[in-house]
Amino acid sequence: MNEVTNYKLNEAKFNARVAEFRQSDNLATLRDELALAKSLIEDRLNSANDRAACLPLVRDLLNTVGALVKANHTQELAAGELLTKDAVRILIKEVVSIVTDELRDIPGWEEIMDRICARLCKTVETANNKTPETSKLGD
DSSP states (O other), X not given: OOOOSSOOOSSHHHHHHHHHHHHOSSOOOHHHHHHHHHHHHHHHHHHOSSXXXXXXXXHHHHHHHHHHHHHHXXXXXXXXXXOOHHHHHHHXXXXXXXXXXXXXXXXXHHHHHHHHHHHHHHHHHHOOOOSHHHHHHTO
């Protein structure tokens, strides 16, 4: 059995479980890790007879949650999963340019483009990250 090389785990069951994780084709995402950390916090708080005794662990888990949130955000930005509003504005300028090129030969195209631009700008300015995917992060 492959043992964990970065950690010396006292119990063989931990080494075996880590080996299972390592061989899995479905590696956990940061969101999975975040959900697990939040579940651990909830479990510790709900099962503690002496809440003061579990506070150091909960504090450490909260720090872990914060680090995972930051890492997840950074990873999604780097992967192009999230765009800043400035990036969306640049995208909209390109879209407007494309639509303008296509409508240029149609009578009244300027008024059509004005309406399109106004609607797109309003949409960008009121956009937020409240989606089914991001709501999972806030649980």
